[in-house]
Amino acid sequence: MAERELKKKTASERTEQPVEDVPAASAKGEKLKAELDDLLDEIDEVLEDNAEEFVRNYVQKGGE
Amino acid sequence: MAIPKVCGIETEYGIHVVGGDPNPITASSVLINAYVHEMVRQRTGWDFEDESPGNDARGAPGPDALPPQVETHLVNAVLTNGARYYVDHAHPEFSTPECADALECVRYDRAGEEVLVRSMEAAASTVADGRTFVVYKNNSDGKGNSYGTHENYLVDRAVPFARVAAAVTPHFVTRQVFAGSGKVGAETATLDGRPVDFQLSQRAEFFEEPVGLETTLKRPIVNTRDEPHADSRRYRRLHVIVGDANLCEVATFLKVGTTSLVLAMLEDDALPQRVLDLADPVRAMHEVSLDRSLARPLALADGTTATALAVQWELFGAARKYADERGLACMGDDAVGEEVLRRWEGVLHALETDPMSLARQLDWVAKLQLLEAYRDRHGCGWDDPRLAAMDLQYHDLRPARSLFARLDTERLVTVDEVARAITEPPRRTRAWFRGQCLTRWPDAVVTANWDSLVFDLGTDPLRRVPMMDPLRGTAEHVDELLQASTSPADLLDRLSS
Numbered sequence: 358m359a360e361r362e363l364k365k366k367t368a369s370e371r372t373e374q375p376v377e378d379v380p381a382a383s384a385k386g387e388k389l390k391a392e393l394d395d396l397l398d399e400i401d402e403v404l405e406d407n408a409e410e411f412v413r414n415y416v417q418k419g420g421e
Numbered sequence: 422m423a424i425p426k427v428c429g430i431e432t433e434y435g436i437h438v439v440g441g442d443p444n445p446i447t448a449s450s451v452l453i454n455a456y457v458h459e460m461v462r463q464r465t466g467w468d469f470e471d472e473s474p475g476n477d478a479r480g481a482p483g484p485d486a487l488p489p490q491v492e493t494h495l496v497n498a499v500l501t502n503g504a505r506y507y508v509d510h511a512h513p514e515f516s517t518p519e520c521a522d523a524l525e526c527v528r529y530d531r532a533g534e535e536v537l538v539r540s541m542e543a544a545a546s547t548v549a550d551g552r553t554f555v556v557y558k559n560n561s562d563g564k565g566n567s568y569g570t571h572e573n574y575l576v577d578r579a580v581p582f583a584r585v586a587a588a589v590t591p592h593f594v595t596r597q598v599f600a601g602s603g604k605v606g607a608e609t610a611t612l613d614g615r616p617v618d619f620q621l622s623q624r625a626e627f628f629e630e631p632v633g634l635e636t637t638l639k640r641p642i643v644n645t646r647d648e649p650h651a652d653s654r655r656y657r658r659l660h661v662i663v664g665d666a667n668l669c670e671v672a673t674f675l676k677v678g679t680t681s682l683v684l685a686m687l688e689d690d691a692l693p694q695r696v697l698d699l700a701d702p703v704r705a706m707h708e709v710s711l712d713r714s715l716a717r718p719l720a721l722a723d724g725t726t727a728t729a730l731a732v733q734w735e736l737f738g739a740a741r742k743y744a745d746e747r748g749l750a751c752m753g754d755d756a757v758g759e760e761v762l763r764r765w766e767g768v769l770h771a772l773e774t775d776p777m778s779l780a781r782q783l784d785w786v787a788k789l790q791l792l793e794a795y796r797d798r799h800g801c802g803w804d805d806p807r808l809a810a811m812d813l814q815y816h817d818l819r820p821a822r823s824l825f826a827r828l829d830t831e832r833l834v835t836v837d838e839v840a841r842a843i844t845e846p847p848r849r850t851r852a853w854f855r856g857q858c859l860t861r862w863p864d865a866v867v868t869a870n871w872d873s874l875v876f877d878l879g880t881d882p883l884r885r886v887p888m889m890d891p892l893r894g895t896a897e898h899v900d901e902l903l904q905a906s907t908s909p910a911d912l913l914d915r916l917s918s
Contacts, residue, residue, distance in 0.1 A: 389829075392829065393790070393791075393794055394794075396791070396827050396828070397794055397795060397798055399827070400795065400811070400824070403814070403821075403822060403824070403827075404807065404810055404811065404814065405810055405814065408806040408807040408809070408810035409806040411810050411813070412563065412806055412809045412810050412813060414437075415435075415437055415557075415562050415563065415813055416562050416564060416566070417435050417436075417437075417445070417511070417512070417561075417562040417566045417568060418445060418510060418511035418512075418566060418568075419510070419566045419567060419568060419637055420433040420509060420510045420511065420512045420514075420567070420568030420569055420637070421433065421509075421510070421568060421569040421571070421636035421637050421662065
């Protein structure tokens with residue numbers, strides 16, 4: 358019983374996610390996929406100008 | 422009966438200076454001083470601090486101040502929410518106050534993030550030389566330098582440490598499947614020498630020993646530091662150094678909640694019947710992090726094998742049974758304990774059937790989904806520096822730059838709750854007494870520590886109030902006393918009468 362309920366829940370959660378390899382994604386899934394697309398559109402503007410230099414310059418001392 | 426799992430998280434944040442002196446110790450001090458000056462009415466020194474008025478000004482030099490100097494004396498503050506905010510090695514570190522349950526721990530961990538955000542803003546308005554301070558909630562710089570996110574749990578001293586170590590090791594090795602924050606590439610030699618695209622954990626590859634005292638060299642999966650900050654005859658503080666810094670609230674909640682349950686089962690002798698001892702915990706730690714399929718069998722000491730998920734299912738099954746038979750009082754709050762179990766089960770199912778469905782719950786999945794989408798769009802390989810930059814920027818705490826902030830991840834605490842947790846202490850641990858005293862009588866509290874407060878009443882010698890029990894000094898215990906006390910002297914009179 359508990360297991361069946363859980364599987365149902367997992368399935369409904371899945372439809373809320375933009376899973377790219379599931380062609381029959383629900384409308385909600387499509388919406389989230391579209392949101393991820395929008396985010397990708399923004400990313401190049403948000404990303405630090407010179408990715409290589411930015412990554413190279415991020416140097417930390419070990420902690421703890 | 423298991424003792425309540427009082428818990429907390431210490432986070433060492435990455436700090437990067439753009440323009441000007443790159444010294445991270447100076448930068449961390451400036452950041453914390455700026456916050457303390459702007460946000461907190463009274464800075465209270467930690468116990469070991471030798472206060473001197475000149476120290477306060479170093480982060481915010483006025484027109485007639487000396488130029489900033491490299492810190493020889495690290496900044497250390499206690500906040501009215503009972504947290505500690507200080508410079509540790511070369512990082513700003515925020516230690517949450519003692520929390521009564523895993524959800525409260527999420528709230529204060531989030532409050533810590535907000536304190537760092539406000540610190541960056543405060544520093545921007547006090548530093549006139551063009552420097553910008555950027556803070557990252559991550560655990561490595563991608564070049565082999567790692568810094569920690571440590572959890573702490575209250576454990577019954579009666580349980581021998583060897584049993585603690587044996588019980589937590591399989592959990593620490595396998596909980597990465599939901600608690601990992603994900604990372605592009607690898608920074609140490611991998612098991613098979615092959616290049617790594619992406620792994621589940623930021624920290625896993627830095628662990629070299631099963632058990633030990635070190636935290637910076639030869640890092641152990643189980644840290645043996647025995648510093649209870651409480652009555653050592655009754656309590657241990659299990660200091661957990663193996664975790665990643667999480668941004669997803671669900672990941673933090675599960676990391677703390679499941680670990681609390683494992684420790685409670687240990688105390689009540691309710692661990693799984695099947696012995697889950699790993700043949701080589703360090704190797705398994707690395708294997709789990711490198712295995713995105715979540716299907717790799719790990720060698721157990723008894724000659725059999727189990728996947729990380731199988732180990733987690735064993736632990737979950739025992740915890741479910743434990744809760745049904747013994748209740749969840751040890752979790753601070755029954756509803757929170759039930760929620761830990763519900764989410765633990767749901768996440769294990771989803772990891773088994775469709776891991777990418779957890780992109781709103783788990784950091785490694787959220788990050789991987791973003792990276793894969795970017796790779797798809799731009800057709801770039803895993804070695805493209807833009808992916809490493811995205812990995813770093815996922816953890817950037819600046820609201821305008823953070824990639825994590827742009828993802829619609831599931832929240833467990835509200836913005837208002839987090840805002841309150843920035844100034845108000847948890848009600849159900851001794852943090853309440855510490856935080857309330859600092860709020861009410863900031864001038865009288867000269868030093869504060871986890872297990873004591875020291876008052877200066879202006880007349881007598883300094884008066885120390887010990888707080889050796891993390892479960893005393895709660896709102897329930899001391900609110901009447903605090904309300905009735907008209908002054909710190911009155912409070913101390915009432916305490917000693």
